[in-house]
Amino acid sequence: MPIPRLLRNQPWHSVPLGYHSLTSNRLRGSLRSSVRLGRRLSTAATNSATEDHEPQFLESVGMFFDRAAKVSNVHPKTLAHIRAVDCVLSVSFPIEIDENSYRIVHGYRAQHSRHRLPAKGGIRFSPEVDLHEVEALASLMTYKCAVVNVPFGGAKGGVMIDPREWTPAQLERITRRYTMELCQKGFIGPGIDVPAPDVGTSAREMSWIMDTYRQFNHTDVNAAGCVTGKPISQGGVRGRTEATGLGVYYGIREFISYPEVQEKYKVPGKVSDLTVVIQGFGNVGYWAAKFFESNGAKVIGIGERDCTAYCSEGLDVERLFNHRNETGSFRGLAGIQVIDDPQTVLELECDVLIPAALERQIGLKNAHRVRAKLVGEAANGPMTPGAHDALLARNVGVIPDLLLNAGGVCVSYFEWLKNLSHVRFGRINKKWDERGKTQLLDLVEQNAGRQLTDSERRQLIHGAEEHELVYSGLEDTMIDACEETRATANELSIDYRTAALSNAIRKIATVYEGSGALFSSGN
Numbered sequence: 001m002p003i004p005r006l007l008r009n010q011p012w013h014s015v016p017l018g019y020h021s022l023t024s025n026r027l028r029g030s031l032r033s034s035v036r037l038g039r040r041l042s043t044a045a046t047n048s049a050t051e052d053h054e055p056q057f058l059e060s061v062g063m064f065f066d067r068a069a070k071v072s073n074v075h076p077k078t079l080a081h082i083r084a085v086d087c088v089l090s091v092s093f094p095i096e097i098d099e100n101s102y103r104i105v106h107g108y109r110a111q112h113s114r115h116r117l118p119a120k121g122g123i124r125f126s127p128e129v130d131l132h133e134v135e136a137l138a139s140l141m142t143y144k145c146a147v148v149n150v151p152f153g154g155a156k157g158g159v160m161i162d163p164r165e166w167t168p169a170q171l172e173r174i175t176r177r178y179t180m181e182l183c184q185k186g187f188i189g190p191g192i193d194v195p196a197p198d199v200g201t202s203a204r205e206m207s208w209i210m211d212t213y214r215q216f217n218h219t220d221v222n223a224a225g226c227v228t229g230k231p232i233s234q235g236g237v238r239g240r241t242e243a244t245g246l247g248v249y250y251g252i253r254e255f256i257s258y259p260e261v262q263e264k265y266k267v268p269g270k271v272s273d274l275t276v277v278i279q280g281f282g283n284v285g286y287w288a289a290k291f292f293e294s295n296g297a298k299v300i301g302i303g304e305r306d307c308t309a310y311c312s313e314g315l316d317v318e319r320l321f322n323h324r325n326e327t328g329s330f331r332g333l334a335g336i337q338v339i340d341d342p343q344t345v346l347e348l349e350c351d352v353l354i355p356a357a358l359e360r361q362i363g364l365k366n367a368h369r370v371r372a373k374l375v376g377e378a379a380n381g382p383m384t385p386g387a388h389d390a391l392l393a394r395n396v397g398v399i400p401d402l403l404l405n406a407g408g409v410c411v412s413y414f415e416w417l418k419n420l421s422h423v424r425f426g427r428i429n430k431k432w433d434e435r436g437k438t439q440l441l442d443l444v445e446q447n448a449g450r451q452l453t454d455s456e457r458r459q460l461i462h463g464a465e466e467h468e469l470v471y472s473g474l475e476d477t478m479i480d481a482c483e484e485t486r487a488t489a490n491e492l493s494i495d496y497r498t499a500a501l502s503n504a505i506r507k508i509a510t511v512y513e514g515s516g517a518l519f520s521s522g523n
């Protein structure tokens, strides 16, 4: 295949082969025809038959929304407005493979709601990415941010590639080229839309995104805030890498501490008494496993794409991780049982099952075989509405994604605040706090007549480091959001997903209706 000259000379600065930008009529009435195009694309994708005859992801999110909308007491016009995806971008661009060939890569970004800015949400690199998946994920981002009181709208992006098929240099070109498209079409910026890592991306890609954004916006003093999940050296915040897994841990710890949860689902009230099974051993699955293990739980099963690792006495998470990284698989590690069928992980008997891989893993086809007492959704959209209902009918509790995996965006919010304030958390007040505590301890010692040991003194005086402040902010956020969800569920006798979503809907409605940008509920 001949290579276009442009490509040969400028591997990633080449012109787009085609793009379309679809913007809703929410705020921009003049672009209505584009809106219809956007909706038509989504609906077509949504209605396409699935192999399992269950609703597609976007349709599932809509179904969950409709249930929550019924108990939200929000005006139907406002509900319709909240439910619709605001604005989507779809781009295609060529990436050079070698001197003789190139491939066309497709990428998307959906902004579901811009009631608060910036819109926020990850970017995934996966061969399954399409427009409607990105729209579904963007919708979940809006609701998730509202559940944990993070003042952002919801967005999500995706590039339809399997990252394992590309070299790091090619991935860098793809990431930079995709970012260039986001820059050119106004889909990125610290006050507009701020991506983060998701499936198939990590701090490395976030660095490339920031660097590319900077090149297009070299006078923007807040450029570092255009993306979160960056390495610390590039303006990232300590604690973001593990934040989603840590949030999952905090959330499950909270729920099992509630007496009504212990009674209804027969789960132990303490993490150290739990058996845990996790599907997915990427960023979220790995960190969730680490936090459960280090707090005394037995992580008895971990599933990957090709098989499941099982040990009834509890897996050694780090050993498994190192072995997988060295060999590419769980297979061959002494002391564990390997189960060939990767889906079996969802059917292992345990207290808590944590799907942390992809959407639609639990459907009507396997919900009846789930033997966990609680399912904690670390992945986005891991179960269909039918599976959700089937699990509840069998008295299996479900802690929903929009609450449980919100730790990532919560700490992304902290990173964004750090980038806008241009100062590391703790830098200004650490010594001041330590001095105050020293004076207090001196007084206590004088009055108590006992000297503290050096180690006691150090522990009490120690001013908070950045990661400690981040962990503390995340823990507080998760505790509050779990409590708020629990209160609504108990008050209205509804499940936790409907409770979290109806709380989110009410919060978003308050912003829309109060802003005057919309019809008010009285119209």
Ligand SMILES: NC(=O)C1=CN([C@@H]2O[C@H](COP(=O)(O)OP(=O)(O)OC[C@H]3O[C@@H](n4cnc5c(N)ncnc54)[C@H](OP(=O)(O)O)[C@@H]3O)[C@@H](O)[C@H]2O)C=CC1
Pocket (backbone or CB within 6 Å): 197, 198, 199, 200, 201, 244, 279, 280, 281, 282, 283, 284, 285, 303, 304, 305, 306, 342, 356, 357, 358, 359, 378, 379, 380, 405, 406, 408, 409
């Ligand atoms: N990263 C974040 O901060 C957040 C992520 N999430 C959600 O959490 C989920 C996981 O994301 P993340 O950990 O970041 O992604 P990663 O890409 O780091 O990890 C995904 C993991 O799932 C594995 N996997 C893929 N397909 C299957 C399968 N069919 N069965 C078992 N394992 C599978 C992957 O294996 P392999 O490596 O072989 O592909 C990989 O280990 C996603 O739903 C994401 O949207 C939610 C909130 C925040």
Ligand SMILES: O=C(O)CCC(=O)C(=O)O
Pocket (backbone or CB within 6 Å): 120, 121, 122, 123, 141, 144, 194, 195, 196, 197, 198, 228, 380, 405, 406, 408, 409, 410, 412
């Ligand atoms: O950290 C973020 O901004 C978003 C994380 C994310 O993509 C998600 O919560 O699904």
